[in-house]
Amino acid sequence: MSIVKTKVGRRAFIRNTSLASGGLVIGFSWLNSCKPKEAAKIVAMEMPKEWFQINGFLKIGDNGVVTIMSPNPEIGQNVKTAMPMIVAEELDTAWKNVLVEQAPLNTDIFTRQLAGGSQSIRQGWEGLRMAGATARTMLKQAAADAWQVAINEIQTSEGVVSHTASGKSATYGELASAAAKLEVPEEVSLKETSDFTIIGTDKKNVDGHQIVTGQSLFGLDIQKEGMLIAMVTQPPAFGMKFKAIDSSKAESMPGIKAIFPITVYPEGIKKQWSDGGAVPEMVAIVGESTWQCMQAKKALDITWEQAEKAEDTAYHNRELDNLLNTKPASPARADGNVEAAFKNAAKIVESTYSAPFLAHNTMEPMNFYAHVTPEKAELLGPIQTPEYLELTLAEVLEMPLEKIDIMMTRMGGGFGRRLYGSFGVEAAMISKKMNAPIKLVYTREDDMAQGTYRPSYKIRYKAGLDEEGNLIAWHVRGAGTNDDLVFENRFPAGAVDNYLAEKLSLSTNVTTGAWRAPRSNFIAGAEQAFIDEVAEAAGKDPIAFRLELFDRAISKPVGDTEKNDYDPERYAGVLKLVKEKSNWQIGDNRGVAAYYCHNSYVAQVLDVTMNGDTPKVGTVHCAVDCGIVINPLSAKNQIEGGIIDGIGHATFSELTFKEGEPQQHNFDRYRLMRNTEAPEKIETYFVDNGIAPTGLGEPSLPPVQGALANALYKATGRRYYQQPFITDKPPLVG
Amino acid sequence: MATFNLKINGETKKVDVDGSTPMLWVLRDHLQMVGTKYGCGIAQCGACTVHLNDNAVRSCQLPVSAVGEQEITTIEGLSENGDHPVQQAWLEVDVPQCGYCQAGQIMTASALLKKNPTPTDDEIATAMNGNICRCGTYTRIRKAVKMAADNS
Incomplete structure (x- = not known):
């Protein structure tokens, strides 16, 4: 048992006593109207007559039922199940007695209500445990007071407080009223990890029943009294801006209420980073139904004007190639002397890798509900960054933060797209103009063509080997559109004497941003494919070659070890585990890769066969070190999803541009992986080391692209350098 | 109108x-x-x-x-209480991630099983090919359809 001060997020534990007897502490009554009426069906428990708010994270009913708020946005990473599991663990209640609710944005109570960087669990861990432990301590204190015994003689288990010597016991429900009146303790004890009964056990998705029965959960599902549908038409190409509109034909179409140009971001407005992809001016269409708005949108006659350069994919590629041939003014990191080492090398390997722009393509297109009146703004919808949306809304609506309420819905995917919440700002500005509640809906075409894309990338690696096949020099130079790509302090930095990392960025008016595992989603695959080539040139087994490098980084790390951004022992650990579990041997149609990102370590082995020109992945073995696994069931789901996502995009997907216009607007031309193309089987193995939990939503995606490229080489004799692999036609090697 | x-x-x-x-x-x-x-x-x-x-x-x-x-x-309307074998299998396998595409997946799967109560693995994957899942739940979808076929 460890004793901790309750200072982290202590605001969350300070009760508002006026609310202590029943009712939600956070007054989002208008959200209840969109709760499915069938919800009660899934609650196979009696609802309490009275609730007692213990702290901002939880309330306890008089019958022992516990409602736990899930603070962070849910995008499919399953934090809505995992975060409450952590609270329930330290509260020491039975999971079957727990109800989960999505918390609204409330910066007074919660910290970092953001879905991004695979950080919800890692950064929420301490505060969530404390929320549960604080409540448990208060329940114990309430019992100690009632029974006139010392609190340290009291135990808890599955929602029951007991005192062995006197034989007394009481349920949390019986004690909740008294506990809610107590002062918040200054310090609380946390459980030993070995005493966990909920963390580390399989728990099904708390929204599972609503999902499989088609109940209202997502932003696009919102229906409100008097609500109108809004759509927007943004410039058709990057580099263009709005000039004029003739909406006479569209305005007279059935169900159409208004069509108008709108400045969403007035000049001089202070933007947040989350406004990255924002277009300042566009055309809004408001009507009674979605279909009517779609028809009117097609009938608009809008004149756009060229404001900036119209860029093509060929231009981006040419400029990225130029950057790869440009020596930057200063390196990102330089250890030893690579030039001298290359001169002395027995063998040199050099390869260049590339990847296209990618759209996020969340299955649920962007949308948001807004009702803005002079008095207040209510917003409801799918957003990964509600805190930042609120800050921008305060600017554009010229309204204080306390008059703005934001509630997050479950999201039909995020992958980074919903970090950039300009659609929420658009919804608010349209509602304000209409003086009516509206739901802004993007069509799939809007969604794909108005993205904040994964940048396109090119990277060149050069490695030098000595006579014994030891890696003596490593040079990496990477370039990306609006992104300089290289993580200079990650592997193999620290494992090679002569190391040079250089990075360059190409400025483009195509909006780019975070896409699941930013940068890593390309660089991991490139690096791990290159290492495979280098290992082959060294005449060594690819796993043995990597382990040699980790041994070097462990025993005699190169350069400023403080800078090295990975733990070589944990890195080697996942490689050894996947080697054992996959019965690794060279000669199969198999590839291996390992990578570290989002504070977690992943190693994969996969096999592939060719079906004509299309690769078909058989089994993927995946070893993961993400510290303590909260919910193994959904953790496996995250790993599987990342692997399928990574293989699918590396194999099939790309977004190209002609005169600034995306050439793919829907799934007829933008190819996403489909069921028959997915791996046959994925086996996931977690390292059990008791370390505090780290990221899970992203880390399995990046390396799998390298494992795939390496397996493809074994299957075809060709090294695949250009994503998507389906369009790459590399020559036979040798 | x-x-x-x-x-x-x-x-x-x-x-x-x-x-x-x-x-x-x-x-x-x-x-x-x-x-x-x-x-x-x-x-x-x-x-x-x-x-x-x-x-x-x-x-x-x-x-x-x-x-x-x-x-x-x-x-x-697929079932009265969310207890269609496909829905039950979906919950048992914990198929959904974001969940958005799953209603469509379930409707495709339940139509398949009505016509072909004992599909092979290939028949399942092929029948499900028209339904995109961006989260990558494909392997669990196949498993759940198989389970639903076995349980109905």
């Missing part, structure tokens, strides 16, 4: 809409049945899948005027 009497989930529903309106938007906007999802609008992603009689169809490409007397089943 015209009046249509539609047979949906065993009930008759009356709507006044333009005859060209796709069933997807009749369900979602006019009947407040939002379980059927909008994903692409061009029959490429399968999120809007419903049953027309016993066939899985893309409701985004089905004008309301073409429905006539045919029976429509949506995710809300």
Whole structure:
């Protein structure tokens, strides 16, 4: 048992006593109207007559039922199940007695209500445990007071407080009223990890029943009294801006209420980073139904004007190639002397890798509900960054933060797209103009063509080997559109004497941003494919070659070890585990890769066969070190999803541009992986080391692209350098 | 505008809409049945899948005027209490991640099992190919369809 001060997020534990007897502490009554009426069906428990708010994270009913708020946005990473599991663990209640609710944005109570960087669990861990432990301590204190015994003689288990010597016991429900009146303790004890009964056990998705029965959960599902549908038409190409509109034909179409140009971001407005992809001016269409708005949108006659350069994919590629041939003014990191080492090398390997722009393509297109009146703004919808949306809304609506309420819905995917919440700002500005509640809906075409894309990338690696096949020099130079790509302090930095990392960025008016595992989603695959080539040139087994490098980084790390951004022992650990579990041997149609990102370590082995020109992945073995696994069931789901996502995009997907216009607007031309193309089987193995939990939503995606490229080489004799692999036609090697 | 009497989930529903309106938007906007999802609008992603009689169809490409007397089943009407073998298998396998495409996946799977109660692995994957899942739940979808076939 460890004793901790309750200072982290202590605001969350300070009760508002006026609310202590029943009712939600956070007054989002208008959200209840969109709760499915069938919800009660899934609650196979009696609802309490009275609730007692213990702290901002939880309330306890008089019958022992516990409602736990899930603070962070849910995008499919399953934090809505995992975060409450952590609270329930330290509260020491039975999971079957727990109800989960999505918390609204409330910066007074919660910290970092953001879905991004695979950080919800890692950064929420301490505060969530404390929320549960604080409540448990208060329940114990309430019992100690009632029974006139010392609190340290009291135990808890599955929602029951007991005192062995006197034989007394009481349920949390019986004690909740008294506990809610107590002062918040200054310090609380946390459980030993070995005493966990909920963390580390399989728990099904708390929204599972609503999902499989088609109940209202997502932003696009919102229906409100008097609500109108809004759509927007943004410039058709990057580099263009709005000039004029003739909406006479569209305005007279059935169900159409208004069509108008709108400045969403007035000049001089202070933007947040989350406004990255924002277009300042566009055309809004408001009507009674979605279909009517779609028809009117097609009938608009809008004149756009060229404001900036119209860029093509060929231009981006040419400029990225130029950057790869440009020596930057200063390196990102330089250890030893690579030039001298290359001169002395027995063998040199050099390869260049590339990847296209990618759209996020969340299955649920962007949308948001807004009702803005002079008095207040209510917003409801799918957003990964509600805190930042609120800050921008305060600017554009010229309204204080306390008059703005934001509630997050479950999201039909995020992958980074919903970090950039300009659609929420658009919804608010349209509602304000209409003086009516509206739901802004993007069509799939809007969604794909108005993205904040994964940048396109090119990277060149050069490695030098000595006579014994030891890696003596490593040079990496990477370039990306609006992104300089290289993580200079990650592997193999620290494992090679002569190391040079250089990075360059190409400025483009195509909006780019975070896409699941930013940068890593390309660089991991490139690096791990290159290492495979280098290992082959060294005449060594690819796993043995990597382990040699980790041994070097462990025993005699190169350069400023403080800078090295990975733990070589944990890195080697996942490689050894996947080697054992996959019965690794060279000669199969198999590839291996390992990578570290989002504070977690992943190693994969996969096999592939060719079906004509299309690769078909058989089994993927995946070893993961993400510290303590909260919910193994959904953790496996995250790993599987990342692997399928990574293989699918590396194999099939790309977004190209002609005169600034995306050439793919829907799934007829933008190819996403489909069921028959997915791996046959994925086996996931977690390292059990008791370390505090780290990221899970992203880390399995990046390396799998390298494992795939390496397996493809074994299957075809060709090294695949250009994503998507389906369009790459590399020559036979040798 | 015209009046249509539609047979949906065993009930008759009356709507006044333009005859060209796709069933997807009749369900979602006019009947407040939002379980059927909008994903692409061009029959490429399968999120809007419903049953027309016993066939899985893309409701985004089905004008309301073409429905006539045919029976429509949506995710809300697949079972009384969410206990259709496919729904149960989906929960048992914990298929969903974000969950958005899953109603369409379930409607495609349940139509498959009606026609072919004992599909092979290949038949399952091929039948599910019209439904995109961006989260990558494909392997669990196949497992759940197999489980539902075994349990029905």
